[in-house]
Structure formats: structure tokens, C-alpha cells
Ligand SMILES: [Fe+2]
């Protein structure tokens with residue numbers, strides 16, 4: 001039975017291709033109707049096989065509907081298949097990017113909230129693997145970036161930084177696919193230390209006072225500590241989290257390290273992080289255009305970010321084939 005208020009606004013559309021035959025449905029599946037009141041097609045936990053799919057195709061159904069109330073069950077279902085989905089060539093690059101970004105937001109938000117749960121590491125591994133693979137695929141990086149929003153939340157920012165950092169690392173020819181996965185993992189967690197900062201400080205519209213600034217400056221080391229206490233041992237990740245606010249001219253924090261003491265991955269992260277921060281709407285500043293943000297990184301603040309790496313980042317953004325060429 002349809003609920004009396006079953007109007008289409010309570011549903012989101014899913015391409016039929018994402019409804020894989022051969023398993024149990026993770027949630028109720030609905031079909032659109034011309035009167036705008038969807039009809040339930042099949043209940044959760046019923047089998048869905050090739051015959052069902054063929055019948056829908058024969059009826060001209062290209063997409064099904066899922067209730068927003070079931071979004072979590074559906075997203076979890078997709079997440080479990082993420083590695084497979086991002087390599088499915090029967091899906092368009094944009095369809096795969098949409099699944100990847102949606103999964104990434106859910107995974108990163110939940111892990112930043114609770115990095116100690118046992119499922120955190122395997123979930124981040126799945127995401128990092130999917131990101132590392134998809135970013136190197138033709139059109140993959142650009143398709144993901146098109147889905148970015150300018151709203152600034154720590155978890156969306158973290159997803160963006162993971163994507164930019166993975167793409168930049170790939171464009172530098174950095175390491176193996178396994179190492180790219182490490183970069184993705186590290187970048188997704190780079191602001192793990194912000195959980196301890198009260199939202200009124202994080203979202204303060206004006207400049208921070210001394211005490212607030214002290215608190216803010218602690219987040220790279222706090223992040224390392226939070227992750228260590230939660231049982232994370234990936235040395236590359238821990239180091240990159242701790243060093244992502246260092247700057248090559250020694251003006252960064254927490255250590256004020258000189259350029260030669262800042263390894264490549266934290267350098268990559270610095271650029272990805274600064275670029276995303278500048279191109280997002282924050283409480284104290286409107287988003288800058290991508291071009292303006294790159295001018296700042298490449299010219300105004302050239303001593304801080306390292307021009308060679310920024311130049312590679314610019315090429316990566318404007319000609320993502322750069323990523324594929326180096327790998
Ligand atoms: Fe940060």
C-alpha cells in the first residue's frame with residue numbers, strides 16, 4: 001500500500017543499473033507514476049534477480065525510487081559494493097562519481113565522529129581504494145570535482161581534500177596504487193583533530209582571539225593523538241595529519257618546520273587543504289574562485305606552498321589527463 005502522503009518529494013531516483021540482480025533488496029523499491037505518487041514495487045529483503053530486472057527494462061523503467069527514510073540502508077548497501085561499482089564500465093563516469101561522493105561523505109562523517117569503532121578502518125580502506133582507482137580513470141577526477149559543494153563542513157572538506165590530494169599525488173607519479181590509497185586515507189582524516197574544537201570557534205564569523213587561535217593550532221597534533229588513541233597505526237597518515245599546516249617557509253604550525261623537513265605527502269596535503277578551504281564558503285569568508293585560489297597559492301604565497309607542486313596541481317585541475325600520463 002502506498003502511504004497516503006507518498007508523493008515523489010519523499011523519494012530519490014536511482015538508475016536501474018545500480019539495482020544489481022542476484023541479491024536481496026536492502027530497502028523497499030518504488031516505481032514512479034505519472035500522477036506523481038510512486039507505487040511500491042518490491043519490499044526490502046526480497047530477492048531481486050535477472051528476471052525482475054529484465055521485466056523492468058522491458059517496461060521501459062530506466063530508474064527506480066527509494067524513500068529518503070531508507071537512504072541510510074541504501075547508501076550502506078552501495079558502500080559494501082563500492083570497489084566494484086567504481087570500476088563498472090556499464091555505468092557512466094558521472095553515475096559512478098555520484099555513488100563514490102555520496103559514500104565518501106557518509107564514511108568520512110561517521111569515522112571523524114567515531115574513529116575508534118572497529119568498522120572505521122575497513123570502511124576507510126574501501127573508500128581509499130575506490131578513490132585511488134577512480135581518480136586515475138579518464139574523466140574520473142573531473143566528474144568527482146563537479147559534484148563538490150561550496151558549503152564548508154569538516155566532513156565534506158575532508159572528502160574534497162582526499163580527492164585533490166589523491167589526484168595531485170597521482171599527477172606527481174607518487175608511488176604505487178597502494179601508496180595512493182595511503183594518501184587518500186591520510187587526507188580524509190587530516191582534520192580529525194577538529195572534533196575537539198567547539199563549533200562556535202570553528203564557525204566564528206570574525207577573527208579568532210588568542211585563546212581560540214591557540215585551540216585551533218592544536219588540531220594537527222590533537223588529530224594525531226585522536227587517531228593513535230583510536231588504534232590507527234599508519235605512520236604516513238599520522239605524520240601527514242600532524243604536518244598538514246606546516247609551510248615551506250617555516251611559517252606554519254605546530255612545529256614551524258623548514259621545507260627540507262616536510263615530506264612530500266604533507267606538502268601535497270597542504271596544497272589540497274588550502275585550495276579547498278579557499279574555494280569553500282566559510283563563516284568568515286566567501287568562497288574564492290578556483291583561479292583566484294590558485295593565483296594565491298602560486299604567486300602571492302609562493303614561498304609557503306612550493307611552486308613546482310602547485311604548478312602540477314594547476315595542471316591536474318585544468319587537464320586531468322596529467323594524472324593518467326604519470327601513472
Ligand atoms: Fe587542518
Ligand SMILES: [Fe+2]
Pocket residue numbers: 157161190191273
Ligand atoms: Fe583542512
